Amino acid sequence: MNEIAGRIFGYSIIGFFTGIYLFFKGFSLLWRKRLIQNVPTSKVRSIAMGLVELQGKAIPNILLTAPYTKTLCVFYHIIIERLVRQKNSSRWVKEFEVKTDIPFFIQDDTGCVVLDPRGAETDLPLRYIRREGNKRYKEYNIIEKEPVYVMGTAKRGDSTGDKIHKEVEKRITEMMENPEEKQKLDVNKDMWIDEKEWETARGNIRKQVSEEFGRAGDEFQKKARLVPEYLKDVIIGKGELDKNFILSNKSEKELIENYKYKVFFYIFGGVVLTLACLGIILSNIVFKGR
C-alpha cells in the first residue's frame, strides 16, 4: 500500500465512525425538533413550573458591552479558535469560550420573568468574526429588546430570606477561618468569644447583608417592574431533570426549519459517509489480500 492509499484508508476509518456518529446525532436532533414542535408557547403571566417554551423580548438586568463589537447587549457568547495545521490538513480548535451568566428578563405582552442563561444551548447568528494570524475571534450576542425564543425549565429560585440566610452563614464561616477577623469579635477581650458576642456578630452581619440585599433588590425591582408578584422568585433556566434549555433569537418556525435540514443532513449524510468509507476500507483490504 503506497502512502496515498494508506492516507485514504486512514481517512476512511475516521469517516466510517464519523458517519455513524452523524447518523445517531441526526436522531437526537430529530427528537429535539419534535420537542420544539410539541411544546406549545406559554404566556409569561401564566407559566407553570416545569418545561416551558416562551417567546418574547430580551430585557436587560445589567447592560453588558460585548467584547468585540462593543454592542450593548443582554447576553454574549465569544469563541477564540486556533488554527492547527497537520501534515496536509488544518482545522480550527476551540481555545477559549465564554457565555455570560448574568440573568436577564423575557418579556411578552402579558409580563416579564427572569431568565438565567447558565447552561443554555444557544442558537444565535454570528455577529462578528475576525482572523488574526492563526487565531479566529467570533462573537454571538442578544441585544436589548431583541425577540428571543426560550425553551427551559421554570423553577422557584431561593427567596430573598433564603439568600440572606445563606450569605450570613457564608460570611460567618469566612470570619471563623480568619484569626484576625475572629479576634475582632472578642469585644470584652477575655480571649474567648462567648455566646453573646457570637449573637451580636451574627446580628450585625445579618443587618449588613439585609441592607446590601435591599439596595441590590431595589435596583433589580426598578428594572423588573413588570414581573408580577407571584413570579418574583421564578427563574427560567436549566432543569435538574429536564436538561433541555435552548436560547435563540430565531423564531420557532425558523428553528424547526433549521432542525429539519440538519436532521436530513446528519441522518442521510451519516449513512452515505459510512457506506462510502466502508466500501473504500473493504476494497483496500481485498486488494491488499490479493
Place this chain on the structure above:
Amino acid sequence: MGIALIVLLVLAGFVIVGLILYFVSIYNGLVRLNRDIDKNWSNIDVMLKQRHDEIGKLVKVCEGYMKYERETLEKITSLRTDYMRAGSVEEKGKIDGAITGALKTIFAVAENYPDLKTNNNFMQLQTRISEIENNIADRRELYNDSVNVYNIRIHQIPDMVVAGMMNYKDKTLFEVSEEERRDVNIKFEFPK
C-alpha cells in the same frame, strides 16, 4: 462475501436501526404529549380550585350588600358545588364558562352598590379573581394548543401507526362555553 454484499448488509443495518430509532422517537414524543396534556390540565385545575376558594369568600362579602341579587349569588354557589362534582374536561369546561359568566354579572351588578364597590375585601377579591381568570384563559389556551398538537399528530402518518398501537384517542378541547361568549346579562332588581 463480496464488498457490495457487505455494504448492502450495513445499509440494511442502518435502515433497521433507523426505523427502530424513528419508532422510539415517535413513541416517546406521543407519550410526552399525552403527559403534557395531563400536566396542562392539572395546571388549569389548580387555578380553577383557587378561584373556587375565592368565590366562596366573594359570596360571603357580597351577601351583606347585594340583598337583591340573591338569585345570582345562589347561582354561583350552586355552580361552585357542581364544579367539584364534575368529572370530565367537557363538563368542567361548561361549568367553568357558567362561573365566569356569573362572576362577570356579579362584578357588573356591584356597580350599583357603592358601599360594596368601596369595600376593601371586595376590591381585593375582584383583583384576585380577575388575575385568576386571566391565568385560566392563558392556561386554557396552552392546554388547547397541546391537545391540538396531539390530535394532529395521532392522525398523521407515521405517528398514526404508533398511536394506533398505543390505543391513543382524540382528546377534548377545553372550549369556551356559549354562556361565556355571550355579553353579560345584568338584571337590575331595585327594591320597590
